[in-house]
Amino acid sequence: MDVSVIVPTLNEQKHLEKCLKALRAQRTKLSYEIIVSDGQSTDRTLQIARKLADKTIVVKKRGIWLGRNTGAKAAKGEVLVFVDADTFVPPNYLEAMHAVLQDKKISGASCAFKFDDRAPALRAVEELSNAYLLAQGLRGKGEILGFNNAVRKGTFKHAGGFPNKPMEDRALGRKLRKLGRVVYLPEPKIITSARRLSKGGILRSAAYYANLSLITDLASEQVKRFSVYQKYLPVRG
DSSP: OOEEEEEEESSOTTTHHHHHHHHHTOOOSSOEEEEEEESOOSSSHHHHHHHHOSEEEEOSSOOHHHHHHHHHHTOOOSEEEEEOTTEEOOTTHHHHHHHHTTSTTEEEEEEEEEESOOOHHHHHHHHHHHHHHHHHHHTTOOOOBTTEEEEEHHHHHHHTSSOSSTTHHHHHHHHHHTTSEEEEEEEEEEEEOOHHHHHHOHHHHHHHHHHHHHHHHHOOHHHHHTOSOOSOOOOOO
């Protein structure tokens, strides 16, 4: 198996079908499987997953880091690709991710993104974020984006998988940078939901992520004590 795609879910009936159909529609000769790793959804998520995924796993405990890691344990692919349920990939996505990881000096990769909401303020955030992340990658300080990323299975095991931290993707990225280069691809662009920014507002969401980044990076009890946000807060809808 060339690639295993892991999709963590929790009550994602609104987005999951579109996500899985986009993964099914990949233009590639690679052999790949789609694994949905579910945190005990109470809506129609599991019904959709069992219809469109190759494997559906129900995880006994909730936590997106645990869902991703559990899916990875069941994976047969040489390359692990992690895509969130509210994210939709273009037809050349798996080819691009697999190709870049053939370079053994590269330990991980994420692709640039577009929001599904094309409001001017969100487009500005999108453009600034992509420019910043591309610059970080060129400086050798690439980030892993939880909603779309890829890593070789052996490298993932060596890194210890996604840590149980508020921003598990950021924490994994730091581990992967010790094992090689983490790259940020300007193309192909995936489409991801802007639901958190739309619901919480751009400034509040920026403060939320900055707060979680600080806790993740410093792991200090004093920092946690004075933090407004102590953990990742799921958003649905």
